[in-house]
Amino acid sequence: MQAINRPLVSVISVNYNQPEVTCEMLSSFREVTYPNYEIIIVDNGSPTEKPDSIKERYPEINLIVSKENLGFAGGNNLGIKQAKGKYLLMLNNDTEVEPDFLDSLVDLMESDSKIGIVSPKIYFYYEDNVIQYAGCSKMNPITSRAFFRGYHQKDDGKYNEVIETHAPHGACMMFRNSLVEEIGLFYEGYFLYYEEFDFAARVKNHGLKIYCQPNSIIQHKESVSTGKSSPLKTYYLNRNRVLYIRRNTKGINFVLAIAYFYLIAFTKNFLKYLLKRKHLYALFSGLFWHLTHTNIYSNNQK
Numbered sequence: 335m336q337a338i339n340r341p342l343v344s345v346i347s348v349n350y351n352q353p354e355v356t357c358e359m360l361s362s363f364r365e366v367t368y369p370n371y372e373i374i375i376v377d378n379g380s381p382t383e384k385p386d387s388i389k390e391r392y393p394e395i396n397l398i399v400s401k402e403n404l405g406f407a408g409g410n411n412l413g414i415k416q417a418k419g420k421y422l423l424m425l426n427n428d429t430e431v432e433p434d435f436l437d438s439l440v441d442l443m444e445s446d447s448k449i450g451i452v453s454p455k456i457y458f459y460y461e462d463n464v465i466q467y468a469g470c471s472k473m474n475p476i477t478s479r480a481f482f483r484g485y486h487q488k489d490d491g492k493y494n495e496v497i498e499t500h501a502p503h504g505a506c507m508m509f510r511n512s513l514v515e516e517i518g519l520f521y522e523g524y525f526l527y528y529e530e531f532d533f534a535a536r537v538k539n540h541g542l543k544i545y546c547q548p549n550s551i552i553q554h555k556e557s558v559s560t561g562k563s564s565p566l567k568t569y570y571l572n573r574n575r576v577l578y579i580r581r582n583t584k585g586i587n588f589v590l591a592i593a594y595f596y597l598i599a600f601t602k603n604f605l606k607y608l609l610k611r612k613h614l615y616a617l618f619s620g621l622f623w624h625l626t627h628t629n630i631y632s633n634n635q636k
Contacts (some may be wrong), residue, residue, distance in 0.1 A: 341444070343371040343436060344419030344511070347427045348409035351380040353388050355555070356427040360392045368436035372396060374413040375427075379403040405525030406504070414514060422514075426505040428555040430459065438549040439508050442496065450542030451509045451534065453502035454550035455493065458486075466554055468493035469546040470501040473531060475587040476594050478575050480531070483546075499546045500538075504530035505554045509537070516540060521581070523630070526566075528574040535582050535633050565616035572603065573620030580624075581633045 345363075349356040356375060363373065373395045377385035379402040389397045398412055410424050421443060423436070439452050456467040465484035473480045480501055484493045507530060517536045520529050534544055579591045600621070607613035 340368065340370045341420035341440065342418060343368065343421045343423055343440060343508075344413075344417035345371055345373045345423045345425055346376065346410055346413035346417060347373070347425045348376045348378050348406060348413070349380065349385055349388065349427050350378040350403065350409075351383045352427060353380075353383050353385055356385075356388055357391055359425070359427050359429055359431070360388070360395065362430040365433040366431060366436060367433050368440065371423075371436065372417075372419060374398060374416055376400060376409045376413045378405070378409040405522060406527075407520035407522045407524055407529045411519040411522065414511075414519060417511060420511055421508055422511050423506070423508045424504070425552075426554065428459075429505055430553045430555075432551045435550040435552055438547050442545060442547045443508060443510070446543075448541075448543055449545055450513060450537035450540065451502045451507050451544045452547050452550075453499075453507045453545075454552050455484075455489075455546065455548040456503055456505060456552055456554050457489070459553040459555040463489050465489050465493065466556070467503040467505075467546070468548060469497050469499035470503070472500045473535075475583060476590045477599070478579050478583075478591055478595070494548050496548065497546055498543050500544065501531050501534040502544055502546075505556075506552050513537070513540075513542075521633075524570070524574050524577060526570040526574070528578045532578060532581060532633060539633070565612040568603075568607070568613045569616035569620045571620075572600075572617055573623050575599070576621065576624055577630065580630045584632075 347359065375388055375395050375397050377399045379400050385397060385399060389395065398416060400412060404412060414422060421440060435454055439454060442452050443449055458464045458466050465487050467482045468484035471481045517540050521532050524532065537544060576595060579588065583591050603617055607617055
């Protein structure tokens with residue numbers, strides 16, 4: 335199929351001190367069958383592993399170098415501002431893609447203007463045929479938790495149906511470039527984690543739908559930059575869970591959600607990290623942040 339007949343897709347990926355991981359992702363793109371895409375790599379102020387080697391090995395990419403670490407949201411926003419495509423694909427650098435993964439994502443977006451976001455089926459890279467994401471449950475307004483369909487299950491074909499779902503996966507999500515003009519960029523106050531849930535809430539408030547397209551498949555190495563169990567991850571997961579509540583929950587649900595977090599979730603995490611000093615410090619630091627950042631806009635204010 336000629337490129338002229340297919341809309342341009344801007345693939346945006348953020349690199350932070352992991353040029354080799356990013357190059358592995360780019361290597362998988364050399365086999366991609368979709369004929370019309372551009373790749374934008376945003377280096378997020380890498381302190382030691384400079385991104386020059388990425389451009390040297392993959393000269394076809396557009397490399398944007400930020401002077402500072404802008405976080406997941408800020409890094410992607412930097413790429414979005416330079417993107418030319420009809421569709422934008424936010425893709426983690428710690429992924430590898432199947433050759434035909436773009437085709438079915440674009441086809442689904444083209445089929446219905448009311449679809450706001452599409453994510454593919456995602457496998458764990460280091461496990462054989464094991465699902466990480468095949469759709470997402472509704473975010474519980476009290477616990478502020480959602481669960482991925484098929485998580486850690488062998489793919490036996492049960493999740494092969496295209497479905498409307500409640501949230502995309504932040505490792506890979508496609509939406510229209512025009513959507514940014516309508517609802518705004520990713521909210522940069524999160525820095526890491528919960529950005530896709532926040533963005534999804536805005537998309538749904540805008541009257542649009544979110545889908546999982548299981549005919550598109552990627553592999554996710556997961557938490558390469560932050561580590562699977564790091565104090566940094568502890569800090570942002572807890573801080574941003576409360577931030578999500580503050581931006582997206584109102585009335586009695588807000589009171590119940592805050593009560594649940596501090597009485598149950600915080601207590602559970604406190605006991606979990608009682609003998610892990612760095613994690614415990616990260617937990618308290620994340621919650622202290624809210625005492626010094628009292629002016630948080632709700633999600634309907636972008």
